[in-house]
Structures are given as C-alpha cells and as structure tokens.
Amino acid sequence: MSRQQNKSMQTGAWRLNLVRSGFILIAIGLGWRLIDLQVLNPDFLRYQGDARHLRQVPVVAHRGMLLDRHGEPLAISTPVHSVWLNPQVVAEDEPRLNELANVLAVSVDNLRSRIASNARREFVYVRRHITPELSEQVRALNIRGVALQREYKRYYPTGEVTAHLLGFTNIDDVGQEGLELSYDALLTGVPGLRRMVRDSRGNFVGGGELIRPAKAGENIQLSIDLRLQYLTYHALKSAVERHNASSGSAVIIDVRNGEVLAMVNQPSFNPNNRAGLSSADFRNRAVIDLFEPGSTVKPFTVVSGLRSGLFDEKSIINTHPGVFRVSGHNIRDFRDYGMIDLATLLQKSSNIAASKIALEVEPRQLWQDFANFGFAQESGAYFPGEAMGSLPDPSVWRTLDRATLAYGYGMATSTLQLARAYTVLGNDGILMPVSFVKTSGKVRGKRVFSSDLMRQVRSMMKLSSQPGGTATRAAVSNYTVASKTGTARKAAAGGGYHEDRYQSLFAGIIPADNPRLAMAIMIDDPKGGDYYGGLVAAPVFSEVMTGAMRLLNIAPDDLPDHHLKVAQQ
Structure with missing residues (x-):
C-alpha cells in the first residue's frame, strides 16, 4: 500500500470518528435536555402547555333582583349567551363565516374586517345576548375559534309600568338609570374565576377548576306595591x-x-326594548x-x-x-x-x-x-x-x-x-x-x-x-x-x-x-x-x-x- 493510499485511509477514519463524536455529543445533549425537562425541571413544559391550552376565565356574577314589597319580581337577570371569536384561530377565508353571519344577522364583510383588524387579540365579541335558539345554531356550526360565553341580560316583567322608577342596566348589566343606578353597588355581584382547558379549535371544554366562586348580588325588596x-x-x-x-x-x-x-x-x-329612545325619554x-x-x-x-x-x-x-x-x-x-x-x-x-x-x-x-x-x-x-x-x-x-x-x-x-x-x-x-x-x-x-x-x-x-x-x-x-x-x-x-x-x-x-x-x-x-x-x-x-x-x-x-x-x- 502506497503512502498516499495510507494517508487517504487515515483521513477517512478521522472524518468518520469526527462524525461519530458529533452524533454522540448530540445524543448526550438531547438526553441531558430530556432529563432536565422531564426530571430536573418539569415545570417548563407544563407552563408551555398551560400557556397554550389553559385560561383563567371570569365567572359572571348574577345581579340581584329588584322585588316589590310583596316579593313580586320587578327586575331579573336571565342567563343568555354571547358569541365571540379568537382572531388568532379563525381564518379570514373560513368558508362557514357566511353561515355564521346569516345566523347572527350580521355582515360577513364586517366579520372578516374584525378578524383582520384584531389579529393580535384572542377575544372579540361578535354579538351579545342572543336567544337560546341562535345559541344552538352557532354551536351546531362548530367553527374553530368561535365560541359562546354565558352572560346575563336584565329583564323587566312589568315593562312600562315601572320603567322610570326602576331605570335599567346596560349590556354589561351595570345600572344606568333609576333605582338600578341608586343600588348598583348592592345589586352587582362579585365575579368568580375558573381555570378552563381550551381544545385545538379554541373552545373551552369540561367544567374546569373553580379558583374563586362568584358571589351573587343582593336582592332588594322595594317599598313599591x-x-x-x-x-x-x-x-x-x-x-x-x-x-x-x-x-x-x-x-x-x-x-x-x-x-x-x-x-x-x-x-x-319599554325598558326591555330601548331602540330609538333618547336620554330625555328616561327622565323620571x-x-x-x-x-x-x-x-x-x-x-x-x-x-x-x-x-x-x-x-x-x-x-x-x-x-x-x-x-x-x-x-x-x-x-x-x-x-x-x-x-x-x-x-x-x-x-x-x-x-x-x-x-x-x-x-x-x-x-x-x-x-x-x-x-x-x-x-x-x-x-x-x-x-x-x-x-x-x-x-x-x-x-x-x-x-x-x-x-x-x-x-x-x-x-x-x-x-x-x-x-x-x-x-x-x-x-x-x-x-x-x-x-x-x-x-x-x-x-x-x-x-x-x-x-x-x-x-x-x-x-x-x-x-x-x-x-x-x-x-x-x-x-x-x-x-x-x-x-x-x-x-x-x-x-x-x-x-x-x-x-x-x-x-x-x-x-x-x-x-x-x-x-x-x-x-x-x-x-x-x-x-x-x-x-x-x-x-x-x-x-x-x-x-x-x-x-x-x-x-x-x-x-x-x-x-x-x-x-x-x-x-x-
């Protein structure tokens, strides 16, 4: 064997050993990282997983009722659903957006515009306080990133008869006029907090973990007969x-x-339908x-x-x-x-x-x-x-x-x-x-x-x-x-x-x-x-x-x- 052939063989062996050493070092590094994540420092992966799938969701507190002196309800907060979406999950070209827009009686162009303009956000309301029938239709569409949130809507059984006296709340159930405003601090409950798991479609699943229970607002018995x-x-x-x-x-x-x-x-x-009214109409x-x-x-x-x-x-x-x-x-x-x-x-x-x-x-x-x-x-x-x-x-x-x-x-x-x-x-x-x-x-x-x-x-x-x-x-x-x-x-x-x-x-x-x-x-x-x-x-x-x-x-x-x-x- 000539000197040149021997030299070539030595060079090939050196390169092979170098590659082997590299693979061994990589394997050792991966093994160490695996031990570090799984044994020595397991909280890192848990945190990363939680960050992607766990959310702390507010639990809406029930607003207290206004009652007449004999216990007849004058103002009640009833549970309803509101529709929201996650712009980071819902695609602008999602084909079922047209169906969603039809169900909620909103413009599909408006939906796409809101998705685009809120790309960095994770929560955008689509429509508040919809009927149970609409809720079921939205749920049946099963659009990834579109979900329902439970809220409360104020209802006044006596309508015009007590309108100026009771006043009303806004869409967030906060008192705006009348006794609803006077006693807002007592009627308003304290929201709770629940840790919820979100699936790959952006929807919350399961009952979650209750961190802090919601405290309902006080019922107030008025002097009104x-x-x-x-x-x-x-x-x-x-x-x-x-x-x-x-x-x-x-x-x-x-x-x-x-x-x-x-x-x-x-x-x-009519406090249950205030469309087209001005502030002067609410004056007591x-x-x-x-x-x-x-x-x-x-x-x-x-x-x-x-x-x-x-x-x-x-x-x-x-x-x-x-x-x-x-x-x-x-x-x-x-x-x-x-x-x-x-x-x-x-x-x-x-x-x-x-x-x-x-x-x-x-x-x-x-x-x-x-x-x-x-x-x-x-x-x-x-x-x-x-x-x-x-x-x-x-x-x-x-x-x-x-x-x-x-x-x-x-x-x-x-x-x-x-x-x-x-x-x-x-x-x-x-x-x-x-x-x-x-x-x-x-x-x-x-x-x-x-x-x-x-x-x-x-x-x-x-x-x-x-x-x-x-x-x-x-x-x-x-x-x-x-x-x-x-x-x-x-x-x-x-x-x-x-x-x-x-x-x-x-x-x-x-x-x-x-x-x-x-x-x-x-x-x-x-x-x-x-x-x-x-x-x-x-x-x-x-x-x-x-x-x-x-x-x-x-x-x-x-x-x-x-x-x-x-x-x-």
Whole structure:
C-alpha cells in the first residue's frame, strides 16, 4: 500500500470518528435536555402547555333582583349567551363565516374586517345576548375559534309600568338609570374565576377548576306595591290621553313611614326594548321636573297663619269684591266669595284670603313653615338626579312675592316633594325621610308641627272634596278625603306666564281622620278645554284610591248611618 493510499485511509477514519463524536455529543445533549425537562425541571413544559391550552376565565356574577314589597319580581337577570371569536384561530377565508353571519344577522364583510383588524387579540365579541335558539345554531356550526360565553341580560316583567322608577342596566348589566343606578353597588355581584382547558379549535371544554366562586348580588325588596303601581299607571295614562296633555306624574307615599308605594310617569317607555329612545325619554319627571305647585300649598299657608296666632279657625277674611290689588298687581278669585273663614278658603280655593294671611305673617316665619314641610330639601330617597326645588330666601321677598307664595307661585317643587309635604299633614306633624326600600321596624322622623294643628287643618281640608268644594271629583265613597286642587299657569321661556297653558295639580290624604296614604298628581299642559286641577287631576286620585282602599283593606271612615249600625253589630 502506497503512502498516499495510507494517508487517504487515515483521513477517512478521522472524518468518520469526527462524525461519530458529533452524533454522540448530540445524543448526550438531547438526553441531558430530556432529563432536565422531564426530571430536573418539569415545570417548563407544563407552563408551555398551560400557556397554550389553559385560561383563567371570569365567572359572571348574577345581579340581584329588584322585588316589590310583596316579593313580586320587578327586575331579573336571565342567563343568555354571547358569541365571540379568537382572531388568532379563525381564518379570514373560513368558508362557514357566511353561515355564521346569516345566523347572527350580521355582515360577513364586517366579520372578516374584525378578524383582520384584531389579529393580535384572542377575544372579540361578535354579538351579545342572543336567544337560546341562535345559541344552538352557532354551536351546531362548530367553527374553530368561535365560541359562546354565558352572560346575563336584565329583564323587566312589568315593562312600562315601572320603567322610570326602576331605570335599567346596560349590556354589561351595570345600572344606568333609576333605582338600578341608586343600588348598583348592592345589586352587582362579585365575579368568580375558573381555570378552563381550551381544545385545538379554541373552545373551552369540561367544567374546569373553580379558583374563586362568584358571589351573587343582593336582592332588594322595594317599598313599591305593584298593585298600586298598576292602578296609578293606568289612571294617569288615561287622564293624560283624555286631556291630550304633554306629560304627567303621580306619587303615593305611606304617611306613617315615608315609603313610596307607587311612582309613575307619562309618557313611559319599554325598558326591555330601548331602540330609538333618547336620554330625555328616561327622565323620571316625578323626581326631576320642577313646577310651581299653585293652590296645593294653601293648606300650608293656613298652617302658618294659625301658628302665628294672628288667625284661628273662626277668623273671617274679607275677599270682596273678588279682586285684591298688591303692589300694582291684581290677585283674583274665581268669583267674589265675600267674608269667609279659613275652612271656606280651602274649600273655595281663595287666592285673596291666602294672600292676606301671608301678608300678615312675619316673612321669616312663613318661610320656615313652608320649609318644615320639606320644600327645597332633599327627600332622603337619594334618587339619581333628584331636584331639591327652590324656596327663595325671605330677605329678598317683595310684598308681591309673599302674596303670591301663599298660593304657590315663586317657589318650585317636584311631585315627590309635594306628596311628601302632604305626609306631614297626614302624619300629625312629623316629617319622614322618603324611602324606596321596604323598611323594617319603626322609622324615625322629625316633628315639625303639633299634632293638634295638623288635625285641625285636615278637618278644614275635608270640605274640598265635598259638595261646594273644588275637588268633588276626588271623592272616594265611604272615605273622608283631605285634599287641595291646584291650577298653575306654565312659566314662559322668556319670562312671565303663558295665558293659555297650565299645569293641573292635586294632592290629597286618605282617610282624612286616620291617614294612611298621601298622593300628589301633576298633569302638564292639558289641552281641549278642561285644565283645572279639580277636573283633570282630581279624578285620578279618586280612581286610584277607590282601588287602593280595597286592596290594602283599609276600613271606611265615612259610612252612612245605617252602615255604621250594621258594622257596630
């Protein structure tokens, strides 16, 4: 063998050994890496696998229910599904996207655009809160990267009847208006957390591991009596339609504890379908809208006159000739009532007599007496957007201001505040905080007037709904009613008042001798002839309270004599 051949063989052997050594080193390296991953440091692969297939998924908490005082559901969160997709899994050219778009009634171009524009994201909603039927159709398509997520949708069984009172939630079940907003913190639950396994198609499988359970929101039992709410809703709606009015509101309060038993507005809306509505449609007029209360405040003027010591129930006021000139302005009565007492003042609703009382009472005292009825103060209900109203400081009053305040001009209040003011008359001089939640135990109020004074004025107010009074259409068979009508001219935007636009008002207490309920009604801008409070608003009170007395099983206090004898037997 030549030297050259020997050298070639040595070179070939060296190369072979080098290759063998390389393979051996690679095998040793792979073996070491395998031992490292499987034995010494197994968490690495577990982490990588978990990162690709495990997700911590929020568990949606159930929102608490709103219930009426008898446990009837007013707002319920029902389980629904929402459709979402993972843009990193779903291909833009996925052939079944057309079918998905058809099922969900969305544009397939929009679907593809959302996939493309969210390529770095793993979660994009396609459509929220779909019906169970659509959920099944989406599930049957079995598209990789498209999944269903369980959520909750708020449902309002009573619809328009409680719309302004309850308000509503947004698509994420967060309170936006009304009591849903007031009590959102209590109603909202605490979300849970679950570790879920995701398959190769991007869908979650199995029950997963519960890391933290969801905590449901609290149920809240409201003071509202759904039966009275329905009665009030239908009576107010009928009156607004009958008189072609712009709007209306009504509130019923339990005089004993300040609980709101009914609150309605017209026009209303369907909280289950708010398409095409604006924010103005959601405004709770009973709490937010302010107006001059007109003659409904005359009982408060009488209270102030009696408290001053300058007047008593036998005092006679001269209203002749039916016109009273104050600071160059004429204050008029409906007709010349001549010489009248305080009870007749309320029965006939004399502006002149009320003004003469107000002009005799010291201004600061008059202001304080009105304030004691809760005007220009928070009601204690903490309803979103609640308006406090206004009661101008007496230091800026002119003589005319005092005279017109006596019959409700120059101040502003809401339907809720007016109803609350009448609870003071009904609760023998105690001002209660207003509550939308059913109370337990005794509620503390503030005594602002003597009980004897309140009973004295209530007795005078009973004449209003009796023959010869302005509120005969508010009468309730077999029950005494202490009430007052009001008819106020609407303020014009540029100042002054409209000549032919009014707000029809009524406020009353029933039964007058043993009060249980106070109700205030405001009907805005009635058209077609009738506009007096006694003709437009008073009948609403009669209709509602006739039903309320029966539903609440309140004993009659004005039975005819032969009925009284039967009852005593």
